[in-house]
Amino acid sequence: MPTAHGNTADGNTADGFTGYGFTAYGGPExxxxxxxxxxxxxxDELLVEVYAAGVNPVDWKVRAGLxxxxxxxxxxxxxxxxxxxxxxxxxxxxxxxxxxDPVFGTSARGCGGYARxxxxxxxxxxxxxxxxxWTDAAVLPVAAGTAHDGLAQLAPGPGETLLILGIGGGxxxxAAQLARAAGVDVAGTAATAKREFVESLGATPVAYDGADLDEQLRTALPKGADTVFDLVGGDALRTVSSVLPPGGRILTVADPETAARFGARPLSRQSSTETLAELARRVAExxxxxxxxxxxxxxxAGAALRAVESGHPWGKIALDMHVNH
Ligand SMILES: NC(=O)c1ccc[n+]([C@@H]2O[C@H](COP(=O)([O-])OP(=O)(O)OC[C@H]3O[C@@H](n4cnc5c(N)ncnc54)[C@H](OP(=O)(O)O)[C@@H]3O)[C@@H](O)[C@H]2O)c1
Incomplete structure (x- = not known):
């Protein structure tokens, strides 16, 4: 049975190793x-000496018991x-x-990446x-994998407009880059401070923290959007119905309950070795x-998760274990 101890990250023996986790469902404490x-x-499992790990919103959601x-x-x-x-x-x-073999992939048994x-x-x-x-590879399975699966299920075509709600995160x-590579026009909602970041992804920024979002969307997308990839849910998702014409497609990873009211589909994850290899090939090239x-x-590691749990990270956050080797 694992045991919890204080807040140090050293200690690696042949029989055991150090990980960063949680002792009970609840908050960061x-x-x-x-x-x-x-x-x-x-x-279907590999034991890996970890060089880098991705940090994702799902991590604190698992800790919180969600x-x-x-x-x-x-x-x-x-x-x-x-x-x-x-x-x-x-x-x-x-x-x-x-x-x-140098590898990257999805944690077995639901969790375990923040560890030696x-x-x-x-x-x-x-x-x-x-x-x-190592860090680029470590963050591909969850974020880029989800983006890949979402686009495969939404299937925006070349010349169509895809609106991404929450384009500023992982x-x-x-998703913006994968869609642009497929010839899709992309717009995305993000904080005003991320305008240049969103533009660097090849997408049209739509600020959600300034004037009324509905108005911002209508201005940025006078012809509306053909598809919406929702990574935020709630009010943002309710607002997009104003730019989605009849027959427009919505897919959500954030808020299946709200999305269901618009006939939107939840994402179905299809993680596979082939998909990850393709994503890594794109990164390499x-x-x-x-x-x-x-x-x-x-x-x-605690600070890394806190940065993600704040809800407003820029792109991805990773842990680099390799610096200690
Ligand atoms: N079901 C699945 O399989 C699955 C897989 C992956 C992710 N997810 C979920 O999808 C969501 C996004 O994941 P992620 O990895 O991209 O998260 P992330 O890296 O933490 O990024 C979230 C982004 O949302 C933006 N944001 C916050 N409030 C917003 C708002 N009202 N409007 C527009 N943007 C807003 C933040 O950027 P700003 O600075 O612009 O606010 C932040 O960068 C999370 O809820 C995650 O749990 C689900």
Whole structure:
């Protein structure tokens, strides 16, 4: 059974390792560095020495217990849904990976990326190209993976207009670039301070924190939008109905309840090795920038999650464990 101790991030033995997690469902006060026994990879699992990990809103939502209905965890549990590192163990029956391979992928068993060692789901893990940094690779599965799946399900065509609600974060920044690469016109809502950032993604910025959003949308999109990718929900989602013509498509990852009132669909995640490999190829070739804007040391994992939990990060935030090697 893992044990919780104070707030240090050192301590790595052959039998155990340090992770950063939470001891009970609740607020940030439940977060701790933990000493854990080294896990044994099972079927469809890889044990990885973590070099970098992605930090996502889902991490604090898991800690807060918002996913308890469908994600069973034995507490204490390590935070983090994704990581990049070097394979040190291969589960029974897993093909295509060997000890020593640089990889990145989705945390197995629902969490565990903020740690010196982590289990990844092999069927949701890909080899890391040498040209892709550890931090860029680590943040691809959740944000760029969600962007990829969302665009596949919304299917905006070349010349159509896609409106992204919440374009300034990890999913939005990736979705904007993937859509632009497919010839889609992109607009996105973001704080006024992110105007240049949004433009650098090839998208038209729509400020949500100034004048009335409805008015801003009508001005920026006089012909409306063909599709909406919602990463915010609530009032923002209610407002977009004014720029969506009959037959316009909405997909949400943030607010299925509100979205259902507009006939909008929730996202269905389809993570796979093939998708991750394709995303990494785009990064290696300079066709996709995961927009890692802030990198924290493992020791500062709590601050990294706090930055995401604030609700207004720029692009992606990552943990870099490699700096300690
Ligand atoms: N269901 C799934 O599988 C799935 C997968 C990934 C993500 N998600 C969810 O999707 C949401 C976005 O994820 P993410 O990784 O992109 O989050 P993120 O990196 O934390 O970014 C969220 C962004 O939302 C923006 N924002 C906040 N309030 C806004 C508003 N009223 N209007 C427009 N933008 C606003 C913030 O930028 P500003 O500075 O512009 O405010 C921030 O950059 C989260 O709720 C996450 O949990 C779901």
């Amino acid at each position: 439940t977060q701790r560095f933990l000493e854990l026994p080294m896990p044994v990879p099972g079927p 996913h308890r209905a469908f994600l069973h965890l034995d507490l204490p549990a390590v935070l983090g849904r994704e990581a990049a590192g070097v394979v040190v163990g291969v589960g029974p029956g897993v093909d295509g990976f060997a000890v020593g 060692f982590a289990l990844l789901t092999a069927s949701q893990t890909a080899h890391k190209p040498a040209a892709v940094s 999913v939005g920044a990736a 300079g066709r996709l920038d995961p927009q890692v804007r802030d990198v924290f040391r493992f020791e500062d």
